[in-house]
Amino acid sequence: MRIVLVGLPGAGKGTQAAFLAKNLSVPHISTGDLFRMNIGQGTQLGRQAQEYMRAGQLVPDEITIGMARSRMEQPDAVHGFLLDGFPRNVFQAEALDQLLKDDGHSLDVVLNLVLPHEEAVTRIAGRRVCRHDSSHVFHVTYNAPHEPGLCDACGGDLYQRQDDTEETVRERLEVFDRVTSPITEHYRLRNLLVGISALGSVADVTERSMVALRERGVRADRVSTPACDR
Ligand code: AP5
Numbered sequence: 001m002r003i004v005l006v007g008l009p010g011a012g013k014g015t016q017a018a019f020l021a022k023n024l025s026v027p028h029i030s031t032g033d034l035f036r037m038n039i040g041q042g043t044q045l046g047r048q049a050q051e052y053m054r055a056g057q058l059v060p061d062e063i064t065i066g067m068a069r070s071r072m073e074q075p076d077a078v079h080g081f082l083l084d085g086f087p088r089n090v091f092q093a094e095a096l097d098q099l100l101k102d103d104g105h106s107l108d109v110v111l112n113l114v115l116p117h118e119e120a121v122t123r124i125a126g127r128r129v130c131r132h133d134s135s136h137v138f139h140v141t142y143n144a145p146h147e148p149g150l151c152d153a154c155g156g157d158l159y160q161r162q163d164d165t166e167e168t169v170r171e172r173l174e175v176f177d178r179v180t181s182p183i184t185e186h187y188r189l190r191n192l193l194v195g196i197s198a199l200g201s202v203a204d205v206t207e208r209s210m211v212a213l214r215e216r217g218v219r220a221d222r223v224s225t226p227a228c229d230r
Pocket of ligand 1: 007008009010011012013014015016030031032033035052053054056057058059060064084085086087088092123124126127128137138139140142143163172198199200201202203205
């Protein structure tokens with residue numbers, strides 16, 4: 001099962017991916033999370049990525065593709081994965097096609113989470129992420145933790161991402177429109193793209209995604225709810 005999630009910053013890719021990956025028993029591979037992990041560990045890759053992320057710009061392709069490839073080659077991804085935030089431009093999409101082809105694989109489906117820009121800004125402004133596990137994502141209003149500032153799933157501290165300032169968010173949205181949105185055409189032409197409205201509750205969007213996956217022949221039975229989905 002090889003799935004890509006596409007959508008504006010704040011569309012809910014990470015929120016949905018946490019549940020879908022668990023349900024489908026494949027790893028959730030988020031290039032944003034991998035970069036943040038490297039920054040947290042002070043690696044050279046993290047140092048290379050940090051300034052681009054802080055400015056809301058894409059990290060250069062040669063860094064990103066190499067990192068994504070190594071993660072996809074890990075043993076837990078042998079039978080598939082859910083990609084979140086990769087690919088992010090047509091060059092990366094073509095590189096992914098080639099990587100998969102070299103291994104005798106292909107993508108099953110690309111879910112495009114569609115959300116108006118203003119709603120994305122509101123979601124990002126209120127986002128809080130767990131320091132222990134970045135797949136635990138909350139919102140101060142829409143998806144508030146039981147205890148303010150603490151993760152429901154593991155008790156970790158919640159923090160606001162450095163690139164979630166209003167100015168950087170506007171830049172990220174502009175980069176998405178200009179550089180990332182053309183990949184939807186890349187996948188539409190390959191009959192892989194399915195549009196999903198990302199409006200409504202987390203559960204609503206999950207349900208739409210599950211229906212779309214089933215219609216594409218992906219075995220997706222709702223067996224549990226994500227730790228942070230209420
Ligand atoms: P990345 O971490 O991938 O960020 P992003 O794409 O900007 O997406 P976000 O994480 O902001 O949003 P999301 O869609 O996951 O939304 P979430 O589920 O958190 O990338 C960060 C940076 O890394 C990039 O800018 C770039 O510099 C670099 N990078 C990463 N990948 C790269 C690549 N391939 N190439 C080059 N550079 C790369 O939800 C948002 C909020 O909304 C949360 O608070 C959540 O609780 C809430 N929410 C979610 N769903 C709902 C709902 N249905 N209703 C109400 N609230 C909701």
